[in-house]
Amino acid sequence: MSGGYLKGRIRRDDIVSAAAAVYGEAGYHASSLREIAKRAGITHAGLLYHFPTKEALLAAVLERRDAEDAAREQLTAAPPGLDVLRRFIALAEHNVRHRGIVEVYSRLAAEAVSEDHPAHAYFARHYREARDSIAQSFHALAETGELRPGVDPDLAALTFIALMDGLQVQWLTTPTQVDTVGSLRLSLQTLLTVPLFPN
Amino acid sequence: MSGGYLKGRIRRDDIVSAAAAVYGEAGYHASSLREIAKRAGITHAGLLYHFPTKEALLAAVLERRDAEDAAREQLTAAPPGLDVLRRFIALAEHNVRHRGIVEVYSRLAAEAVSEDHPAHAYFARHYREARDSIAQSFHALAETGELRPGVDPDLAALTFIALMDGLQVQWLTTPTQVDTVGSLRLSLQTLLTVPLFPN
Known part of the structure; x- marks a missing residue:
């Protein structure tokens, strides 16, 4: 497993955890990828690289x-x-x-x-x-x-x-x-x- | 029962029905009094007369x-x-x-x-x-x-x-x-x- 791949996996997991937290608080519809990116400590563009749509996340x-x-x-x-x-x-x-x-x-x-x-x-x-x-x-x-x-x-x-x-x-x-x-x-x-x- | 009172009751019921419909579609948090007023066919100010806050509605x-x-x-x-x-x-x-x-x-x-x-x-x-x-x-x-x-x-x-x-x-x-x-x-x-x- 390359270092880059592992880093990508960790990043992905962080985003999924942040998304779950935001859904729990605000619901899915009222959530935004921008808010989830902020929570995960990643840029909006960085999040879109892993999850191009709200639905994918x-x-x-x-x-x-x-x-x-x-x-x-x-x-x-x-x-x-x-x-x-x-x-x-x-x-x-x-x-x-x-x-x-x-x-x-x-x-x-x-x-x-x-x-x-x-x-x-x-x-x-x-x-x-x-x-x-x-x-x-x-x-x-x-x-x-x-x-x-x-x-x-x-x-x-x-x-x-x-x-x-x-x-x-x-x-x-x-x-x-x-x-x-x-x-x-x-x-x-x-x-x-x-x-x-x-x- | 005066005509004005009865009209007020009907108006109130219309607003409550419109609110229930909007909550069912969008959830409470993502709903707005403005959207509910529109659905009930009443002005925003008219709705606020009956229900001054989101919580009251x-x-x-x-x-x-x-x-x-x-x-x-x-x-x-x-x-x-x-x-x-x-x-x-x-x-x-x-x-x-x-x-x-x-x-x-x-x-x-x-x-x-x-x-x-x-x-x-x-x-x-x-x-x-x-x-x-x-x-x-x-x-x-x-x-x-x-x-x-x-x-x-x-x-x-x-x-x-x-x-x-x-x-x-x-x-x-x-x-x-x-x-x-x-x-x-x-x-x-x-x-x-x-x-x-x-x-």
Whole structure:
């Protein structure tokens, strides 16, 4: 790895971090590349060299978050089943210790419901993939009799992902009154015939 | 009621409707009273007569929504129990037919997680009241044996409110893939020992 390449990578990471911070504070639409460049300690022209458009920078922020989550919790590595559900709980535990990224994500998700928002396709795909991953696990649990009879695996998957998102906004608003992890554990446990976390 | 008073009321309502539309499209922070006045077909000075600040207009938008919801579903009229839960389901059914107001609400909620946002106190109070109302019903159901043993009523209330909010954002993003009402019914039913909607 050449010194110039490494320097470019670091610079790029700094810009992505600055962008995430600015999105969290002002939202994506109200942010400007000029403001983000200032925050990253780089010239406007320097930022444009790495990210020629607002949309390209937004995509980089979202992709970095996904890559970090996936690497940390190895969400896609476990076979469908209880272990996948436990990894999503671990992700929620991680998020509670990282308010900044949760704020960025919640804010962008609400902005991006419009089809013309540049992050719309990202969130549509993100929700679909998250639902599919969880649904696979619920289907596997249904086959082994670990899912409560009568529970629809696909509907349960939608419910779990929506609950994660809704808890985040409520927790950001009133942190001391919201037990995010407790709520997720309760919600999953009531769907199962076996303990989610055996003693 | 004098003609002048009535005209003032109508004008005020028009401004509140225009503000809700602009918040839904641009968010609160990126909106301006000038843009809202234009949308309402009133002069900037005319708008300032009714709403001297951005914050006053935001408060009016949120208060109108609460008043409309409460009047329609009579959320506060029923004694704690199954009927209150059914009224929240009815509210969700109503929301699915009114995308615009759901978009405004979801967007403002995500913006208002910061303590310095002018709608922060509103959302903190709104969440607390919604949780309290639902918690009272779960406590009543626990006493009659209609809540599943081992389910914490307060945690279940938090879960239900968070689920409503999370479903809204996911439904706004991918409407055809999200069964909001089905998810809420499943989630409530798994917490109960009796049918939520008897056949």
